[in-house]
Amino acid sequence: MTTTLKCVSPVDGSVYAERPAASRAEADEALARARAAQKDWAARPLSERVALVLAGVTRLGEMNAEIVPELAWMMGRPVRYGGEFGGVRERADYVAQIAESALAPIEIETSDRFERRIIREPHGIVFVIAPWNYPYLTANNTVAPALIAGNAVIIKHATQTLLVGERMVRAFAEAGLPEGLFQNLFLDHATTEALIGARAFGFVNFTGSVNGGKAIERAAAGTFTPLGLELGGKDPGYVMEDADLDRAVDVLMDGAFYNSGQCCCGIERIYVVEPLYDAFVEKAVAWVSTLKLGNPLDEATTLGPMASKRFAAEVRAQVGAAVQAGATPLIDPALFPQDDGGAYLAPQLLVGVDHSMRVMREESFGPVVGVMKVKDDAEAVALMNDCAYGLTVSLWTSDAERAARLGAQLETGTVFMNRADYLDPALCWTGCKDTGRGGALSVIGFHNLTRPKSYHLRKVFA
Structure with a gap:
């Protein structure tokens, strides 16, 4: 039986939006498309990836007149504050600016005898489980640098802001991002945990409650999937x-x-x-x-x-x-x-x-x-x-x-x-204790969204 996800508006208690949750088979098909798109994307020049991600952010900003009242209906923020696009733009611009240096190889030796270096490789598919309170800002903290770094991204948004992931993916697609590279999935908890447990993702980023973070850790146990967990504060x-x-x-x-x-x-x-x-x-x-x-x-x-x-x-x-x-x-x-x-x-x-x-x-x-x-x-x-x-x-x-x-x-x-x-x-967004682990944005954010690979190339035996 298909689960229906419903966003109940705090404005008047009405059902503002609803979507059917994807089945495991539908999710697996989406993941296959993401894997197929990711290899070609990672092989493209960094400058092209940066340009397309910034074009996606720009297209999202062009939707702001629709987004602001939509957010008011979904999670209650007053329209007078104008939404989140200013922060989304600021953060996307900054990670684009530092991408080349943050992802640059660390050159240890280049000589007649050896080449030794450390490079950064994308994880593959990054899974973003985004919260409702700042649904665009928090999502894009991972989406933009993950894509720039050469990953594919699957986003699953909170039910309270059900339409955000769908709108983000549409904006990036309209800006020219390759098909399958950035996808939105409507998922229930059971399917989400099953996918994580099956090691379907190269990296999982979750922003939400402590109990939600514990559920993600349990689902990932034994898979060695790297996690980013931002679980709130006091x-x-x-x-x-x-x-x-x-x-x-x-x-x-x-x-x-x-x-x-x-x-x-x-x-x-x-x-x-x-x-x-x-x-x-x-x-x-x-x-x-x-x-x-x-x-x-x-x-x-x-x-x-x-x-x-x-x-x-x-x-x-x-x-x-x-x-x-x-x-x-x-x-x-x-x-x-x-x-x-x-x-x-x-x-x-x-x-x-x-x-x-x-x-x-x-x-x-x-x-x-x-x-x-x-x-x-x-x-x-x-x-x-x-x-x-x-x-x-x-x-x-x-x-x-x-x-x-x-x-x-x-x-x-x-x-x-x-x-x-x-x-x-420019600074790492991170925490300790029950706030979670990992870090977003800054150079460190790029390092969390990639993995190091070392090259030790011996040219001569003398």
Whole structure:
């Protein structure tokens, strides 16, 4: 019996899109087409591969007027923010710019007697399992460099953003990418795991939940398939006594509430030194109180619904448990009458929180942030590390040496100073602990999407 995948819109609870899941036989046929296309693609000059990938990205950008409302319907982001194409373009341009140097052979010796070098070879077929919260950005973090490096790509998108993979593949095909090289598959979990277990892919990249990452690892067990796993975070901010307070409030609150808090690197907990604590909280409450919760198709809306009622229910549960344990909510619910008890969820800022509360330890992935007072750097570092995740931290100080010194003590993938919730394509996007393993973008991203091969050529025996 065929499984039907359905995207239920958080806007009004309707079924916005549905597609039949591919059978194992259909998936195997797609993989055969990808394998056939990949060999010729890898043999093409790098400059041609770069040009075609950038043409695909350009064609995707030309669809932005359709994509923005489509995303609002599928996952609730307000149309006023204009979609994700700016970031997609920035990241694609950067990986294209560094491709030649990142993929260049490492020459050890070229002499009359020997040639010794290390080259980078594509894995073959890269499988991208993409999330719904930034469906184009996160997917293209792997799609563009994987294709540039000479791989074929199969994309399977989250059901909540069911149409994204289909649209990406169409854009790249219309730009002239060879048939079969980049394909979208609608797959259920069982078929996905079976394909991974059958070693159908040369590399698997998954962005999603910890439980999803564990399922991918179990499926890949014994296959030795390399994995890239980015599994979310509980990212902290730390405001020191020499911080620019107004700027810190603006950036940290935006990092906490943009996209309804549904960002893997969003700010979910904040620690503020005692001298600035009261002023920070006062300014933060004023900032959050100006948000406009509502229909994401309305240009006035700054805070749309969460992607599903289930996600919103978890945030409500965390907030409720924290309040019951002694936390104080500072945002007046009367400011947000659109909160319907379902996907539309009012933002909340909590004080009186501590690390016995789930809201300060477990991923919330919603429009809530807890703020704690700390006495010094040592206490802040201990609290920031007291978490199962390690994606990013945001340090607020005018002293770069101090930020670097603290960064060396923090269990995280990225240390930000005076910014938050940003991905720099020149740096490796990576994490530690339950955030997963591997790394995307930068030179390291290209290295993860290829494998090294060594050549030791002896020319003479004398």
